[in-house]
Amino acid sequence: MATLKLPSTVPSPSEDCEQLRKAFAGWGTNEDLIIQILAHRNGAQRKKIQETYSETYGEDLLKDLDSELSSDFQRAVLLWTLEPAERDAYLVNEATKKLTASNWVIMEVACTRSSDQLLCARKAYHAKYKKSLEEDIAHHTSGDFRKLLVPLVSAFRYEGDEVNMSLAKSEAKTFHQKICDKAYNDDEVIRILATRSKPQLNATFNHYNDQFGNAITKDLKADPEDEYLKLLRSIIKCLTVPEKYYEKVLRLAINKLGTDEKALTRVVVTRAEVDLQRIAEEYQRRNSVPLERAVAGDTSGDYEKMLLALMGHGDA
Numbered sequence: 628m629a630t631l632k633l634p635s636t637v638p639s640p641s642e643d644c645e646q647l648r649k650a651f652a653g654w655g656t657n658e659d660l661i662i663q664i665l666a667h668r669n670g671a672q673r674k675k676i677q678e679t680y681s682e683t684y685g686e687d688l689l690k691d692l693d694s695e696l697s698s699d700f701q702r703a704v705l706l707w708t709l710e711p712a713e714r715d716a717y718l719v720n721e722a723t724k725k726l727t728a729s730n731w732v733i734m735e736v737a738c739t740r741s742s743d744q745l746l747c748a749r750k751a752y753h754a755k756y757k758k759s760l761e762e763d764i765a766h767h768t769s770g771d772f773r774k775l776l777v778p779l780v781s782a783f784r785y786e787g788d789e790v791n792m793s794l795a796k797s798e799a800k801t802f803h804q805k806i807c808d809k810a811y812n813d814d815e816v817i818r819i820l821a822t823r824s825k826p827q828l829n830a831t832f833n834h835y836n837d838q839f840g841n842a843i844t845k846d847l848k849a850d851p852e853d854e855y856l857k858l859l860r861s862i863i864k865c866l867t868v869p870e871k872y873y874e875k876v877l878r879l880a881i882n883k884l885g886t887d888e889k890a891l892t893r894v895v896v897t898r899a900e901v902d903l904q905r906i907a908e909e910y911q912r913r914n915s916v917p918l919e920r921a922v923a924g925d926t927s928g929d930y931e932k933m934l935l936a937l938m939g940h941g942d943a
Contacts (some may be wrong), residue, residue: 636646637672640679645677647691650682659709659930665708666936670900670933673708700889700930706896707937715740715748716755718893719780723767730772731876733764734891734921737779738865738936742786749780771812771855778821795830796838799822802831803839805848811859820862842933870902875910877918886925891934895922900936907938 638646643664650657651662657816664690680688692704706714715736722732736748752760765777805813818881823831835843844860851857864872873894878888897908907918919938923931 637668637754639897640672640675642686643668643676644680644683645674647680651691651695658696658700660934661692661696661704662756662929662933662936665704666933668708670711674710677708689763696932699926700928700933702889703884703896703930703933706892707899707933709778711744711897711900712747712751713755714897715744716751716760718897719748719752719760720756720763723763728767729856730768730776732887733768733776733780734858734862735865735872735893735897737776737782739869742783744884746781746783772858774812775817775820775855775862775865778817781820781943784822785827787824788826789824790830792828792834795800795834798831799834799838802835802843803846804841809849811856820859820866825866832863832867840922870905870909873898873902873906873920874913877906878914881921881925881929888926888930891926892920895934895937903938 646660646664650660656885665673665676677688680691682684689705689708692708693701694703703905706717709717718732719736719876721727737745737807740748749760752758752763756763761777761781764780765773767778791835801815805816807813810816819831830844835841839846839891846861847856847860847863849856876890880887894906895903898901908914910921919935921936922934926934
């Protein structure tokens with residue numbers, strides 16, 4: 628799978644803005660032109676386009692896109708145009724609302740972003756919603772889910788490669804003991820998951836496998852229908868093998884009776900500039916179908932064109 632394709636010579640932000648205004652003009656919106664521009668610009672370029680649009684026309688590009696577009700295509704374009712930190716803040720805020728509540732989205736943002744990216748999302752949340760991301764999550768979750776999610780979104784993990792092997796061994800033992808005791812919500816379990824660096828956790832889970840003969844995620848399957856255990860397993864995947872986690876989200880989104888467009892959009896948009904290629908390789912390996920073919924077979928129209936462009940397979 629190709630990565631996001633950028634034109635060899637990128638027009639200036641003011642040229643892009645002029646073209647976007649043309650796409651909005653007249654009776655109908657020129658969706659192809661919008662895809663051709665926005666789906667082929669990186670984060671810095673999209674930010675510049677938003678700033679230039681505001682300076683030139685005194686209007687908010689996101690508001691204009693919102694009023695010109697509709698349904699799944701609209702959501703994909705708006706999420707893509709947002710800066711990553713603002714997008715994460717928006718997704719978490721939406722995940723705390725009653726009708727769109729999702730512990731999974733909160734967990735994804737907490738566990739798959741770098742420490743700096745998570746901090747930027749928290750700052751963006753302050754700026755947009757005039758309160759902290761942590762207090763909203765604490766307010767809208769309860770019990771074991773609150774106990775687990777609040778420390779995860781509050782984390783600022785060490786980002787280096789250094790690993791303490793004796794610590795990995797002892798914490799693997801701690802995990803094993805707590806799992807044997809079915810103490811899945813134990814403070815120690817949550818402390819380790821919420822504070823250790825990703826390489827350190829990887830070493831711990833490898834030790835767990837070597838010492839106790841099972842992957843830790845397998846031992847956390849005591850009750851496959853338990854939502855808290857499902858979340859714990861997903862946290863471990865997101866922290867160590869995010870491509871495997873996202874492959875499953877895509878598989879479930881596409882294979883459902885009726886596509887889960889929100890999940891499909893979220894994964895493609897948030898991972899396009901990160902690891903979508905690895906996710907696509909994992910998808911092909913797991914399902915024997917290229918991801919772009921699965922997406923094309925399950926979507927249509929401008930929405931399909933937008934997703935395929937973000938996956939590097941658009942014609943625009």
